[in-house]
Amino acid sequence: MNNANIAEYMQQVGRHARSASTVLAAAEAATKNKALLVIADLLEAKGDYLKTENAKDLESGVAKGLDAALLDRLALTDANIATMAEGIRQIAALADPVGEISDMAYRPSGIQIGKMRVPLGVIGIIYESRPNVTADAAALCLKSGNATILRGGSEAIHSNKAIAECIQQGLQEANLPGECVQVVETTDREAVGELLRLKDSVDVIIPRGGKGLIERVSADSLIPVIKHLDGICHVFIDEQADEEKAISVALNSKTQRYGTCNTMETLLVAAPIAESILPKLAEAYASHEVELRGCDRTRDILPGCVAATEEDWNTEYLAPILAIRVVDDMDAAIVHINTYSSQHTDSIVTENYTKARRFLREVDSSSVMVNASTRFADGFEYGLGAEIGISTDKLHARGPVGLEGLTSLKYVVLGDGHIRQ
Amino acid sequence: MNNANIAEYMQQVGRHARSASTVLAAAEAATKNKALLVIADLLEAKGDYLKTENAKDLESGVAKGLDAALLDRLALTDANIATMAEGIRQIAALADPVGEISDMAYRPSGIQIGKMRVPLGVIGIIYESRPNVTADAAALCLKSGNATILRGGSEAIHSNKAIAECIQQGLQEANLPGECVQVVETTDREAVGELLRLKDSVDVIIPRGGKGLIERVSADSLIPVIKHLDGICHVFIDEQADEEKAISVALNSKTQRYGTCNTMETLLVAAPIAESILPKLAEAYASHEVELRGCDRTRDILPGCVAATEEDWNTEYLAPILAIRVVDDMDAAIVHINTYSSQHTDSIVTENYTKARRFLREVDSSSVMVNASTRFADGFEYGLGAEIGISTDKLHARGPVGLEGLTSLKYVVLGDGHIRQ
Structure with missing residues (x-):
């Protein structure tokens, strides 16, 4: 023709x-x-x-x-x-x-x-x-x-x-x-x-x-x-997180499947607990052969970690690679997420009621979570029965x-x- | 600048x-x-x-x-x-x-x-x-x-x-x-x-x-x-309409205000009742000095009426002018509406349950009504408290x-x- x-x-x-x-x-x-x-x-x-x-x-x-x-x-x-x-x-x-x-x-x-x-x-x-x-x-x-x-x-x-x-x-x-x-x-x-x-x-x-x-x-x-264009999803581990839940959610969000849009690509960790939790996380990721790329504060704690660049915060790896950034507190985490997130799915791990409520309200993404793996962002898991895609736009349909x-x-x-x- | x-x-x-x-x-x-x-x-x-x-x-x-x-x-x-x-x-x-x-x-x-x-x-x-x-x-x-x-x-x-x-x-x-x-x-x-x-x-x-x-x-x-671009709204008077309601709704839809987008611009009348109801409608509209423009079948009954052209079915008069078309039945009315309506607001007057249900389902407009004036299509009347406009698109917001x-x-x-x- x-x-x-x-x-x-x-x-x-x-x-x-x-x-x-x-x-x-x-x-x-x-x-x-x-x-x-x-x-x-x-x-x-x-x-x-x-x-x-x-x-x-x-x-x-x-x-x-x-x-x-x-x-x-x-x-x-x-x-x-x-x-x-x-x-x-x-x-x-x-x-x-x-x-x-x-x-x-x-x-x-x-x-x-x-x-x-x-x-x-x-x-x-x-x-x-x-x-x-x-x-x-x-x-x-x-x-x-x-x-x-x-x-x-x-x-x-x-x-x-x-x-x-x-x-x-x-x-x-x-x-x-x-x-x-x-x-x-x-x-x-x-x-x-x-x-x-x-x-x-x-x-x-x-x-x-x-x-x-x-x-x-x-x-x-x-x-x-x-x-939806990208799935640059985040997990933020708050200083008041339950350590066991934090490691479990952070590991599952990255490793349950690598090639999906709801896989975590950047992990944010509150500074006060970084020193205690990062080595344990590094060990867990090592057992899954996940490559870690960290900010300077991450590398102070995990010296073996590759240096992350600005590009890493903007990258959907779809692969066993994870960017890690240590942030001062939840406010800094929200700023990072609202700057780099593709507005797909972002999760906080915390036991603090007020922070959980603020994270849900202030993170501007199509799915916001507390103490749950980003991998749940999916039409079947949400009970929609099926999905034709996941929308990260705000007009009409949003999310699965x-x-x-x-x-x-x-x-x-x-x-x-x-x-x- | x-x-x-x-x-x-x-x-x-x-x-x-x-x-x-x-x-x-x-x-x-x-x-x-x-x-x-x-x-x-x-x-x-x-x-x-x-x-x-x-x-x-x-x-x-x-x-x-x-x-x-x-x-x-x-x-x-x-x-x-x-x-x-x-x-x-x-x-x-x-x-x-x-x-x-x-x-x-x-x-x-x-x-x-x-x-x-x-x-x-x-x-x-x-x-x-x-x-x-x-x-x-x-x-x-x-x-x-x-x-x-x-x-x-x-x-x-x-x-x-x-x-x-x-x-x-x-x-x-x-x-x-x-x-x-x-x-x-x-x-x-x-x-x-x-x-x-x-x-x-x-x-x-x-x-x-x-x-x-x-x-x-x-x-x-x-x-x-x-x-929304246009408000070409219709009232269809079914042969099983209550005559008093029909005249009241048809008159109010046109004459309550002329310059608004939810004002009726075309009246459709089922053929079996056209001969009995059109003269009464003409009299009512005459008392409001509304100019009538009719199809051939309308003009057979109302010889004084101006001839309507294809353009009339497509026109939002925003004025004391009304186009009238006699149609065989509700199916023909729905075809006319889905062809010429601006998908703003369309109303049927009928006492027939099955036709009311079908009209609501099959007319593809942002507001569909039974036995009610098109003038009700409005954020305040619908209980929204206020409105920024009326959307005739289908994505995101529709109607007021x-x-x-x-x-x-x-x-x-x-x-x-x-x-x-």
Whole structure:
């Protein structure tokens, strides 16, 4: 396709999505759940077909010289097909957020007013070569009553089309329009640019992938974007921390998984307890082979530690590396966090009631914690059932974005012929 | 100032606002209320000074040839100064939304999780020459813990600066930084352009004024915008409507005030009752001197009616003019509304339970009503206490935007040393 044809194709995809979205917004929970359960069953039943199509992607991926980590994320196996199907069944089991009415109250004028939860409309998802996102994102958007336009990485095109076939059949068996979920069929990059300009037919864009992708999408989009760029998370060990909890939380926040956005990247330690706790922490991290990079005061206590630079406070390592800074007190910790944090997740370890309350109020991040591992910042752990991502923006959705974050509210007013005086 | 100086000045305004916003976010309700009450008292006490400064604006307005309506909105009188002060006192009396924690629940992992309401941060308000907006917007943002940058129309600069002096004194007496509320001191238009580019220091832009202003701001802003463009509101009279309620609601929706965004602009009437109800409606509207413009089917029944064109369905008259269309049934009414409505407010008049339910669910507008006048769509009528505007967008705030719409949420996690397994 040339650029004019791509523009025309994408505009058509947008119109079809808008039109399908009105049907989907009015669909009953049972209809949407039927589609989801059929899709889950089909993904498993067609496992061999999915793997055959996926093999084509893997083959060209190898030919293109993709690195091992990318190929690993691209691969469909029986295990991750089962995980995809299970994820969709879990979404089917969640309560339908659409149409829920809350806070109906009478006003002095006699009208009764409340709020009804409604879908956003059409959601464009732009992601890298992870075929499981195709299934997850489609399922979350479907359940929340939104039509979806899915644009995955070009390296996964065969896998995505095969998954899309299962989705189409699920929609068909539930008597929902096929255009409720559309996978962009061209791998041309111009299609992404065009998608980001479809202001009239797309309500929100959700990029999923690395920082580079998210920055490009945010810079180019004429449509509101729900995103998070970085996960530079902190744990602050206050001088009134319980030492055992502190070591346990600081260790888990860093080492439970290295590559996730809610992993701690910088540890802050209050000066009065630094001398006693840092050697114990260093020993714990050593047993996990975590490289430590410290400020001068840290290195006075841990002489073997590499010197941290300004860049370290700004880095999301996603690796067994940890920056450590000794700070005078909680005020200094809050200043450090509000300066360097990516507003994702920050935790304090303390037994002091007043400091816990102040930390919760004054740290300006999407999740703030007391005496808990940053690794808990996750849609499943928070009870949202699933998440499409974690938003570090303040408008609309903040923190893990589940079904509710994919919806909006409208006001509902009931009267008996009431007029305004 | 030249453009480079304006850019530098605005960037400084932005940095000061960001810095003040962290103090304001942590401020207690009593502190914010004290500032508000002092401001309200000062506006009244300094009434003569305000009127003197306002006279300068009015004088140059007359010299520039501003029309009577603009001059009327620009003028400060004892009556509207009292209204401003009273509005601020009402805002002081509202509950503080900031820091409110809701939905604290334990999860299977043992952590307890909920949400805390937090300010958005820094809000830029761009408005036309209505000095009362300076006081209203500053008060709403202050109460919701947001620092504000106010850029009013150049014709009101003396009035705005005089009001700003009262605000400054109020902040000072409450020991809050003066930078919590900043009035842009230059009338150069380049300052608006620069404000819309201050992505790092401004979190949201709220334009208040005519469609032209809002379109320009939305097109140029690199910062999220909370806005509504049009108020093309509908009333649909279903064939199962109670005739008395229908006439009362249809009349009030159009004639209670003509110039407001929640005024009905198009009336839809179900064909089976058109012949009986339209002549009665025509008589009622005639007594208010409302010009009627009808579709062909309307004109068959009301031969004196002007012919409506496609343009009429798309027009917000803000005047004693009403477009009328006879539609086959509710389905046709919903199609008309979802095509032409500005997604502001739409109402059905019916006694039929199933149709009422379907209308509420399927009409995609920020307020949907049954048997009530569209004129109720308003922050005060809905019990929000006040409003900074009405949003017809779906992301973040929708419908009348009160204190809650000026805040966001963050997740709060409490543990006792909990770690993720």
